[in-house]
Amino acid sequence: MSNKRNNREKSDTALRTIGEVSAELNILPHVLRFWEGKFSQIKPQKRRGGHRYYRPQDVETVKEIKELLYDKGFTIKGAQNYLKEKKKNDNNIVDFSENKLANADKTTSKNVASSNPDNLKSILDDLLELKKLAASKIA
Numbered sequence: 435m436s437n438k439r440n441n442r443e444k445s446d447t448a449l450r451t452i453g454e455v456s457a458e459l460n461i462l463p464h465v466l467r468f469w470e471g472k473f474s475q476i477k478p479q480k481r482r483g484g485h486r487y488y489r490p491q492d493v494e495t496v497k498e499i500k501e502l503l504y505d506k507g508f509t510i511k512g513a514q515n516y517l518k519e520k521k522k523n524d525n526n527i528v529d530f531s532e533n534k535l536a537n538a539d540k541t542t543s544k545n546v547a548s549s550n551p552d553n554l555k556s557i558l559d560d561l562l563e564l565k566k567l568a569a570s571k572i573a
């Protein structure tokens with residue numbers, strides 16, 4: 435007996451299960467669950483014993499996170515910072531101007547002296563991402 439529900443495509447506004455999102459975006463379900471904990475922007479609805487249902491905006495956010503992490507080489511921390519900065523700007527353009535980078539360097543310099551050595555690699559990764567983004571904005 436064929437299942438008619440599986441033969442139909444869902445509308446663009448329909449909720450999707452974690453399996454459907456996983457298949458559509460080629461991301462394993464455990465990675466999606468991990469990202470939910472790391473990115474507050476991903477908020478699937480949970481129903482029936484904790485089953486996740488992703489809204490269209492959640493799927494778009496997951497696509498953006500995948501692009502940042504896999505295609506653009508961001509660290510998780512860098513992608514979190516990028517998305518937070520993007521949310522701050524009304525026009526959704528991230529501001530990595532020279533002044534912003536200079537202020538980030540000053541703030542980082544002050545905190546490096548008191549930082550745990552384990553965090554230095556993370557700080558360096560973030561600064562390198564900022565430099566790469568600034569170079570791409572200038573070019």
